[in-house]
Amino acid sequence: MKIYLATFALLLPCILAAQTKSDSVQRLDEVVIKAYFADQPVLKSPASASVIDSKQLSLQQSTSLVSAINTAPGVRMEERSPGSYRLSIRGSLLRSPFGVRNLKVYMDGLPITDAGGNTYINLLDAGNLGRLEILKGPEASVFGANSGGVVLIDPVSSKDSARVLADISGGSYGLFHETAGIQKLWKNYSLNINQAFQRSDGYRENSALNRNYIQTNQKYQYSSSGNLKLIAFYSDLQYETPGGLTKAQMDMDPRSARPATATLPGAADQHAAIYNKTFFGGLTNETSLFKDARFVLSVFGSTTDFKNPFITNYEKRREWTLGLRTYAEWNHVAANSSWKFNLGYESSQTGSDISNFNNDHGQPAAEQSSDYLKAFQSFAFSHLSYQSGRLFAEAALSLNFYKYYYKSYFPTVISQQSIKFDEQLMPRLALSYQVLQGFAWRASASRGYSPPTLAEIRSSNNVINTSLQPENGWNYETGFRLQSFSNRLWLDAVVFNYQLHDAIVRRLNDQDQEYFVNAGGTNQWGLETQLNFWLVRPNKRHIVRGVQLNNSYTLSYFKFKNYQNAEQNYSGNALTGVPKNIVVSSVSVQFPARLQLFIQHNYTSKLPLNDANSAFANSYNLVQAKLNWAHALKNNMLEFYVGADNLLNETYSLGNDLNAVGNRYFNPSPLRNYYAGISCHFSNK
Template sequence: MKIFLTGLIVLAGITASAQTQQDSTRRLNEVTIRPYFSNQSLIRSTGSIGLIDSTILDRQLGNSFVSALNTVAGVRMEERSPGSYRLSIRGSLLRSPFGIRNIKIYLDDFPLTDAGGNSYLNALDVASASQIQILKGPQSSIYGANSGGVVLIQPQGSNAITNNNSIALKLEGGSFGSFHQNAVLQHQAEKYSLNITQAYQRSDGYRDHSGMERKYFQALQKWDYTKTASLKALLFYSDLHYNTPGGLTAEQYLQNPSSSRPAAGQTKSAIDQNAGIYSKTIYGGISNNWIINSHFKHVISVFSSYTDFKNPFITNYEKRKEFTLGLRSYLEYARSSSDVDWKFNIGLESMKTGTDFDNYDNNFGQPGAVQASDKLNANSNFAFAHLGIDISQKLLIELSASANLYGYNYRSIAPIAIPKKTNKFDVQFMPRIALSYLLDDQFSLRSSVSKGYSPPSLSEVRASNNVINIDLQPEYGWNYETGVRYEGLNKRLFVDVTGFYYNLKNAIVRRTVLINEKEADYFINAGGTKQWGLESSLAFWIIRTNGNNFIRGLQLRNSYTLSHFKFDKYIDKTKDFSGNNLTGVPKVTVINSTDVRLPKGFYLFLQHNYTSSIPLNDANTVYAKKYHLVQAKVGKKNLRIGKTLFEVYAGADNLLNEKYSLGNDLNALGGRYFNAAATRNFYGGLTICL
């Protein structure tokens, strides 16, 4: 574990990051999380978990999840243009030319990731979330197929206060025509709560042809209809459109980074083809929680979603209609004694997603002649069991496993009709063994071994080359990790360090090809990867929160990520990439932030992000340059006019005016790797609370 010991030395010389407290006044040891069915204190958790609470979300840019999620060690989120998300946890973006794959996302009790493997995170508005937990590393044992990790999003209204009724309105505007508005209505009675969140966002974008617009509505209801049972209902609707300016070559990027992809030969430009995404999603779920008696509890959730997706691309016009229906349920048995508490959970998750793929010629943003038409149905089913044993509030042991059954059927309609066929993968057994030991009230040790598994998504089986690739196999691998957590100096200091090794087999990677002088994607299985990593985070209250001093609170945070990720025995046709750095992964990222609380509700927030160079192709012949990002935010809370509270704030991003690409097109055909991010920009806003 040389890399692990090296990281401990590095940690001694750096300061601090936020794995963070529930709010600005709670002590770190009061932070509770719920990663594996039961509430746990963060210091005792057996896994590596990043926590983003409402305080962190409030300090970051309010028009995107990117800056908030990137504060977590081991997490990299990208946005090629406003609204175009990509997300990676401890791994590769090679599977995701756009969108999010090999990561499972849940919104409250309900899977946001469909059976086809796609997660429409960009359908959500930032205002819809109150807290985000990120479980790093494979979690297939109880969350089903994933090889990267799991994201658990708590929606607004999840932690409502009894008998609290409020209305909040937030308005924010900034550079490049950005505007974001959201309103939150909270009603809380003794047995019933309702939260309604509405949001609207638009932006012209920094680059040509990079505008976006999203309309969003979300409702969360809870009803305690008996003393032992409660019902929860979640509904959201999202109408999202964003233009896709396309990747630039190095020469184009240097000459005019704000330009969109120009025409070349017979290929039209992004503007000519009106390239973009039009996505409308409606999602609903109902969950019932029944405490049967002092030992047994049963939870059942049913959910469904429908997405109407259109993508006029430079070389074609794709339409997709996706319908998902699913169920998740588990039974819990708990028993306690003077020395041992234990809980046993057994359950299942089953869902089906049907997708109609239709591709047409793109005639200047309008669908033309049919290129291909296919219907695919994905079936994702897994049963899981989880045993947690807590001995003397010192030793926590977790044993969990799942049996995953995944398959899909397909039928081609055009250009050649092919009868329905089925492709099923072998049942996969996914275990996880983990433990943590509390040496004393300040120091804990933890270790875990888990297996990850991720079958190809429908968008990889049937990529933009319009060929159904039945030979594409799931990726899988074993993850080993160990870590320490420490809190000291009278609860003012919190340190979390993790070292891990992940050996991924059959890694799914993207390729591009020219077909009739038109570029298209397809996916293959590479030999695998060897991923050694170190992650550390630390939060230090230099001046604890108080009500008397000029500085009412001063906290420093830091996260550090070291990724020594290499291809292992990877040969593509005649090219041997074995031993090369994993494409799309920076070796080092460091995030530092300072949060200063001042009298009369004033505050100041500063953050610095260092990201090292990034390999952009498997051959490692092209790299994106390293960059430093600095952002700042100042504001004043607790302004009052009558009974109405106000907050005003202003901020700036990319203060150093760095030229960098946030969302590179990996292994891009023709060297079009670069999607320039915005230059120095400013914003300001107002929040009104009734």
């Protein structure tokens, strides 16, 4: 908190100067939110949302989304080793040993979160994403069951009639990343194809990564009132998992993989790794029925071949998903007011054929268990937005359905059984009022609901847990946004309280196998702020062509309530894995000849590693920098860049194993490391 106040105090004179001289400032681009069916200026929107656009992504290393996403207040992305990511919004990673749960993720308007509640976000290549929009908390009933939030991803694209892109980079620990893409626009048809390859030896033993990725998005305007879009990608991902270390092991050799014990082999001995081959594809048809109405219908599906040799077993999964999303929209614009109404439905089903074997040094051996699970999720939703003068209001409601089937083949045969949860309503009401020009106040109330995922129902202990219940709760928040004329200054602040019931928590048994329980509930108070300021506005005359300062602050005062585990009472303890304070500050300086320097600092306070709050990870300070130079020739661009991460050479663990058996909490992150690359962009405007 002290760091945040000091940063704000240093910027205050600049803020005041920006307000008094606003009339002479050249107007900069305005950020919009696209989540609720139409572009909304962020200032007027009542949603708690963060937008990470292509310009912000270009400032970061293109091999990972971690540092870019972590600039958004209230959002935390972790990386235990290359390819092993976790993403949480407002403390939602309690349930996630890896991956993404209790969040919904959409790509180009289609859910890549399956009906079983899991999202393989590590399949995507960061260099082939154009824009991210993050809705925080249960803000989005129009996207169905979630208690953490929603991430909306746009694929990379441009308005150029023809374009060719290529990028190649390398760095420490055997890092190599290559991307290539082509785009062509015809009169009624657009084609975009992007490809990427990434590899790394990893900082630690048994932490290598390889990923091949190809993606296409296409659009056909078949009439003046209708178009058809395709989005598809295939990813072949392989990454080794080094496993957690104790504090003593990390201090002795942070680059080592998890060693063997008297009863269990080590991660390297068992060739612990993840192998994931996934194809995803979807079609969307949009038709304008008449002047003020449109109809959208999407169908999508995916297949996954997943293998996971682990310390205690070798898991194989065959998964498939099929679904549809559709909605109709009506608009009405009057002289002094307007409204928009959407009515829609989304449904999907995911089947998962899971078998576990003994792991014989990376090869499957004797069978341990075999089960089949199938999840069905659907929801109907409605959304009404109304604007009159300075008032903007939104009301949304979804009715959610969820059930799953399971049957067992081995070692015990169990005929098909079904579990159905009660239907759940997720309402949302949000208001924004523009008090003054450039100043808007907002407030909202919304309900979150998230059923257990298939990976939680049937976790690595190979037991189907039919007693696990959904988590749900109400979120209340209020805040303001301040924007100076010309958008030179931007300040967004919000406070919220989220009361979550039946929170799902990960635990481990004595054999290091995970299982999940409902932990009563949580009481989550939070503060999030985002400050952007052009200290030197963009110009073409001075030696310094522009200086932009950015700062985000997250205060998370999250506590367990009514949480009893056997003889232990954890009520009142801090929420596991959530740092109380995070401050991310950056400066981007532009010089002549298209030379740009970017420096970012991330302070993360200590965080509890177990529910008992008896072990903590230390706070850390991460500093990264990137220098790039671009040379333009007509419509072509050649760019060179160099960068460094962890300049202070901090010893830290970016992704911790929570509630780990034997105190193996830590996954040490790389020390100071470097990268460099070259990219080219050829276009025909």
